[in-house]
Amino acid sequence: MPAYPARQLTIALAAWGLAWASASPVGAQQPSLAEECWSPAALAAKAGENIARKGDHAFDAAPTDGWLVVPSAPAATNATGVIRRVTLPPGRKLIALTFDLCEQPGEIAGYDGAIVDYLRKENVKATFFAGGKWMRSHEERARQLMADPRFEIGNHSEAHRNLRLIDGQKLRDEILGPQRAYESIRTHLAETQCAIGDPGAMQHVASRLALFRFPYGACNDRALREVDDQGLRAVQWDLSTGDPAPGVSASAIARAMLTARPGSIVVSHANGRGWHTAEALPLAIPKLRKMGYEFVTVSELLAAGEPVIAQDCYDNRPGDTNRYDHLAAHRHPASGGAWTLPQ
Ligand SMILES: [Zn+2]
Numbered sequence: 001m002p003a004y005p006a007r008q009l010t011i012a013l014a015a016w017g018l019a020w021a022s023a024s025p026v027g028a029q030q031p032s033l034a035e036e037c038w039s040p041a042a043l044a045a046k047a048g049e050n051i052a053r054k055g056d057h058a059f060d061a062a063p064t065d066g067w068l069v070v071p072s073a074p075a076a077t078n079a080t081g082v083i084r085r086v087t088l089p090p091g092r093k094l095i096a097l098t099f100d101l102c103e104q105p106g107e108i109a110g111y112d113g114a115i116v117d118y119l120r121k122e123n124v125k126a127t128f129f130a131g132g133k134w135m136r137s138h139e140e141r142a143r144q145l146m147a148d149p150r151f152e153i154g155n156h157s158e159a160h161r162n163l164r165l166i167d168g169q170k171l172r173d174e175i176l177g178p179q180r181a182y183e184s185i186r187t188h189l190a191e192t193q194c195a196i197g198d199p200g201a202m203q204h205v206a207s208r209l210a211l212f213r214f215p216y217g218a219c220n221d222r223a224l225r226e227v228d229d230q231g232l233r234a235v236q237w238d239l240s241t242g243d244p245a246p247g248v249s250a251s252a253i254a255r256a257m258l259t260a261r262p263g264s265i266v267v268s269h270a271n272g273r274g275w276h277t278a279e280a281l282p283l284a285i286p287k288l289r290k291m292g293y294e295f296v297t298v299s300e301l302l303a304a305g306e307p308v309i310a311q312d313c314y315d316n317r318p319g320d321t322n323r324y325d326h327l328a329a330h331r332h333p334a335s336g337g338a339w340t341l342p343q
Helices: 003-023 033-036 113-121 132-137 138-147 170-189 223-228 250-257 278-288 297-305 324-330
Strands: 082-089 094-101 126-130 150-156 233-235 265-269 293-298 306-310
Touching: 033 138, 082 265, 082 297, 094 297, 113 138, 113 278, 126 132, 126 138, 132 138, 132 170, 138 150, 138 170, 150 170, 150 297, 170 223, 223 233, 250 278, 278 293, 293 297
Parallel strands: 082 233, 094 126, 094 265, 094 293, 126 150
Antiparallel strands: 082 306
16 A cells, blocks of 8 residues: 555646646746645635624633744834834835734634735735734634735734733733744744745745834833834834724725825725725725835835834824823723724
């Protein structure tokens, strides 16, 4: 019997090679790791996956040990503060689209596959700020995003708590949680057959998260210092589409996106709470491209110019996210009420 499985494997490999050769004409782009590891159907949006499941506590308990094998170093002191946008050299028209993947205790948030499908189809680069809890409850989607070179993953805290209201180890765990989840999931990706078969596959999958986005866009000096100490750069935005408000239509979101400037960082949601964002993208992105804009990840945007750094977090004007202190402190996270808040 020992020869038979080996022969079977040879036949399978030959068939795979033939299938691959026929699917890849000479000169075609190399498939991404995401395309090597998943079929188009497995990557595509699934009906209902964008809808949050309230009252589900399955992923509430975050692991507080293990992983974190990648050391962090405090960010350079001149980078302290919150990045709002990037000043670019004249003539460069780059925009960073960002999508938050927020998930609180007592719920499993959604995955808005229609957004990701569109970005893949149109080859639009983007950055996803993912909660550690979101990554743990959506491990396969997190791996797919990780394996796609168009996308960058940033840290959006463990369970979307207002970081102005916690301190000490609790604050540290909220900031480290996504790194723990990311390292664990990255290891699982590296161990899958499709990645093992390609020695260079994991090269462009970052080994640690470099960017951080505060839940509710709310911070204070203590939280900013902690983010800095963990070697993360805090990234906010200069353009909010307002998509967590169900009443904001696709055309209103598209209109907001069309006000982007060179170096803008745009915030939307891909956890099912960006209610009309999937419909808005096809309205805005072709127009922005016609206006000469190119879409890049936040890290690429930062590498192309000089960040505009604020010393405090805010949405549209300084102090405006402090109003979430009362809500986040007194409202039960699973009530869903917090999700009517902007970020
Ligand atoms: Zn969020």
